[in-house]
Amino acid sequence: MVSVTQVQPQITLEEFLELPETKPASEYIDGKIEQKPIPQGEHSVLQGRLGTVINEVVLPKKLAYAFPELRCTFGGRSVVPDISVFTWDRIPKTEQGKIANRFEVHPDWVIEILSPEQSANQVIRKIIFCINQGTQLGWLIDPTDESVMIFQPNLFPDVKLGEETLPTLETLQDLQLSAKEMFSWLNFE
Numbered sequence: 185m186v187s188v189t190q191v192q193p194q195i196t197l198e199e200f201l202e203l204p205e206t207k208p209a210s211e212y213i214d215g216k217i218e219q220k221p222i223p224q225g226e227h228s229v230l231q232g233r234l235g236t237v238i239n240e241v242v243l244p245k246k247l248a249y250a251f252p253e254l255r256c257t258f259g260g261r262s263v264v265p266d267i268s269v270f271t272w273d274r275i276p277k278t279e280q281g282k283i284a285n286r287f288e289v290h291p292d293w294v295i296e297i298l299s300p301e302q303s304a305n306q307v308i309r310k311i312i313f314c315i316n317q318g319t320q321l322g323w324l325i326d327p328t329d330e331s332v333m334i335f336q337p338n339l340f341p342d343v344k345l346g347e348e349t350l351p352t353l354e355t356l357q358d359l360q361l362s363a364k365e366m367f368s369w370l371n372f373e
Contacts, residue, residue, distance in 0.1 A: 231252055320337065
């Protein structure tokens with residue numbers, strides 16, 4: 185018996201960007217299209233609540249904006265982090281001062297929430313790519329063991345749990361959140 189493996193032909197980034205959007209989103213990484221998993225309960229709660237909490241702190245002072253599921257195209261890839269945080273002065277805008285539709289720059293802070301069927305190493309590679317392109321902070325949230333792996337330029341990854349305060353961008357020091365507080369959002373009792 186002969187097994188046949190189908191090889192997906194590589195396409196260019198430009199060709200990928202011309203394709204219709206998918207749900208859940210597809211990403212373009214190293215010439216290949218990879219579709220993100222469908223968010224489940226824990227993922228949805230953490231993503232929605234975390235984006236809201238960040239924006240409640242940063243929007244009044246126009247410090248930054250947390251975007252859920254925003255396509256960011258830079259460094260030859262097109263990725264859709266669970267949450268992309270851009271400092272206010274780096275948010276792409278039109279000549280009229282409105283927000284641009286296409287973000288062709290790296291986020292300042294990228295947040296990924298690990299889904300049960302996702303490969304942690306695959307998500308870590310995406311965060312490291314962002315850091316290497318200029319992103320200042322990356323979080324990998326793991327709901328299973330209630331930990332957050334922290335990525336920053338020129339530092340070894342760190343893992344935060346329990347009452348430990350999660351680091352944010354230097355300009356967002358008003359945002360104080362512990363891993364325990366964030367994971368408490370999953371308790372609906």
